[in-house]
Amino acid sequence: MLRLICAGLCAALLHPSQEPLASTVFRCEDTSGHITYTRNGCPPDASQALQSAENQTPGQGKPIPLAKTSKSQSSKSDKNNDMQVLVTGAKQDGCGNRVTGSERRNAIIRQQVRSGMTQSDVESSLGKPDKVTTQDGQTRYQYTDTDGNRRQVTFDEGGCVKGKR
Numbered sequence: 001m002l003r004l005i006c007a008g009l010c011a012a013l014l015h016p017s018q019e020p021l022a023s024t025v026f027r028c029e030d031t032s033g034h035i036t037y038t039r040n041g042c043p044p045d046a047s048q049a050l051q052s053a054e055n056q057t058p059g060q061g062k063p064i065p066l067a068k069t070s071k072s073q074s075s076k077s078d079k080n081n082d083m084q085v086l087v088t089g090a091k092q093d094g095c096g097n098r099v100t101g102s103e104r105r106n107a108i109i110r111q112q113v114r115s116g117m118t119q120s121d122v123e124s125s126l127g128k129p130d131k132v133t134t135q136d137g138q139t140r141y142q143y144t145d146t147d148g149n150r151r152q153v154t155f156d157e158g159g160c161v162k163g164k165r
Contacts, residue, residue, distance in 0.1 A: 027051040095160035113153050115163035122153055122161060
């Protein structure tokens with residue numbers, strides 16, 4: 001009897017129900033008509049509505065078609081509508097985002113320095129510098145390896161790696 005109960009319990013744990021994942025987010029619209037979706041609520045000056053966001057489980061059920069592309073179906077009313085897209089949550093590195101995320105990761109893994117990297121990126125790639133000098137608003141990191149070879153990285157006033165001229 002105990003084996004039967006244990007087998008039933010194990011079967012229930014190994015085969016949980018496959019309910020689709022869903023979340024509820026807030027749809028915020030400010031006075032100028034900009035729409036933002038967030039999980040943390042809306043600012044006081046924006047209207048707030050709950051929006052259901054569902055993730056369908058891949059490979060189950062009927063395929064969901066992607067957006068259909070149409071060739072130049074723009075109408076005159078679309079041309080007059082100057083809606084702007086507001087991107088929230090985009091990371092600004094302070095260096096104009098000149099180095100993309102994957103390029104930055106690859107450079108750090110390979111212990112390389114790219115123009116536009118931040119000081120923290122360089123320290124992640126090469127470690128703490130052996131010597132730091134500052135002159136005329138420019139900072140220089142100097143590194144010395146075990147063979148006595150020296151390497152120098154120069155940063156501009158904003159703390160970004162300067163490019164070679």
